[in-house]
Amino acid sequence: MDIQPAHLDRLAAELPGSVHLPDTAGYAETLGRVFFPDASRRRPACVVTPKTTADVTTVLRTANDCGFRVTVRGGGLSSNCVADDAVLLDLSRYMNSAHQEGDEVVVSGGATVGAMLDALAPADRIVPVGIAEHAGFGLIARGGVGYLTRSLGLTLDHLVDVEMVLPSGRVVRLSNNSTGDDADLWWAVRGCAPPFGVITSATLRTHEVGPMWVDRMVIGLDALPTYFRVAPQVPRHTMMGAVLGYSDLVPTEPILFLYTTCASQDPADIETSRSAATEVAAASRHQHYRTEMTGRYLTGLPQYTPPGADGADPVPLSLPQPGDPRGSFYGKAVFVGPTLDGSVAQALAKQVQAAPTPFCRIDFQQTGGALAEVGDTDTAFWGRGSEWNIPLNAIWDDPADGPACLNWARDTLAVLADHTTGVYSVEVRPGFAETEAELEAAFGGNLGRLRKLRATHDPNGVLSTYPL
DSSP: OOOOHHHHHHHHHHSTTTEEOTTSHHHHHHHHTOSSHHHHTOOOSEEEOOSSHHHHHHHHHHHHHHTOOEEEESSSOOTTSOOTTSEEEETTTTOOOEEEETTEEEEETTOOHHHHHHHHGGGTEEOOOOSOTTOOHHHHTTOOOSTTHHHHOOSGGGEEEEEEEOTTSOEEEEETTOOHHHHHHHHHHHHHOTTTOEEEEEEEEOEEOOOEEEEEEEEOGGGHHHHHHHGGGSOTTEEEEEEEEEETTEEEEEEEEEEEEEOOOOHHHHHHHHHHHHHHHHTOSOEEEEEEEEEOTTTTSOOSSOOOGGGOOOOOOOOOOTTOOOOEEEEEEEEEOTTOOHHHHHHHHHHHHTOSSTTOEEEEEEOOGGGGGSOTTTSSOOOTTOSEEEEEEEEESSGGGHHHHHHHHHHHHHHHGGGEEEEOGGGOOTTSTTHHHHHHHHHGGGHHHHHHHHHHHOTTOTTTTSOO
16 A cells, blocks of 8 residues: 555654655755666655654654655665655665674664774774675675675675564564574575565674785676686685776777685785786786776775776766756676686676676676675575676666667677576566566565565555565
């Protein structure tokens, strides 16, 4: 059931000053900072900016009683954080703190991973996260694939405990000490939190870490087969990622951007990483750019995107501001094994050459290593035997390019189909013909258990906008 005026009146009475209706400044400000263009253009019934866990409890209990839906904005990167006619809970406005406690860090539900890392920076400690500092708990509790996945695992593997408000309004504290029904929820939220409740705070384990070594190069697509052969052989302290796409550095043709990192401080390990990158470089007839550096994880590292004209560093990713012009985006992310070969390289080269816009790109985020040290059924996260996470981004400004971009993305996924071992759930969206197949690939043998738990904890569909 859609929200009714009486429901909005009830929320406004119970949460004075925190309920923002359409066409108000608070409403526009929240939507204007949502990263995904399509999500930012949706029309929720209202925006609520809670200050406390009790405020979140009020919203969910009211939604459960009245039968309307709720979505959550934390970091603001998710395409699912806004839905038409639902209540949008914007945790980022007030519930955005992070602070260190010994070897752990306590993070509020609206904080970004960047805020978490900033809180740890004075002690030279980190939690492994993705590749962008703006992500929030929508990513933390569903994965967290990044430069340190091979050496330290996923972000969700570092969760110590979670405070979460269930759709009924019940507040639970989940951890390895949970028993009974709460133990099932603890299993579920590590890989599939959004359909089960709203995380209002969490504690994560941290690691001491020094500067990370980074080698970046732009070479020709002819090196792609060698990249597929060399990357699975590198040691776990090394992540050899790549991007197939376009750059103003080489404006006339698509390129292979190789992004190699080493988490070890040992010069011998860094040399091993450098040698692996050099082997890939030697396979190309086109050497456009190469540089190396060391920097503090994460904000001290260059962006995971090709350099611009004359080798200029790319502009850091930032959230949009209200009123900024917005294009369109269609994203997917699949896990693949170490079986990519020359024939796949040839087919992908053709795909990127046929991209409808120069903004389209295919990323290779290398996984393996520590990712596989946790079993597929130990948490809700599925796909730990992968060698790469491949985010596929179709991006366009002109609406006329939309159909071609969607077809391009789906054709590219077809090229990878025989090697696909799973789907990264952060890019699964409701309402597409492929959604059910993606859910089956994203959660594999865990899907049935997750759906039974959801039926138990959200029978009224308060969080039903999140696909499961």
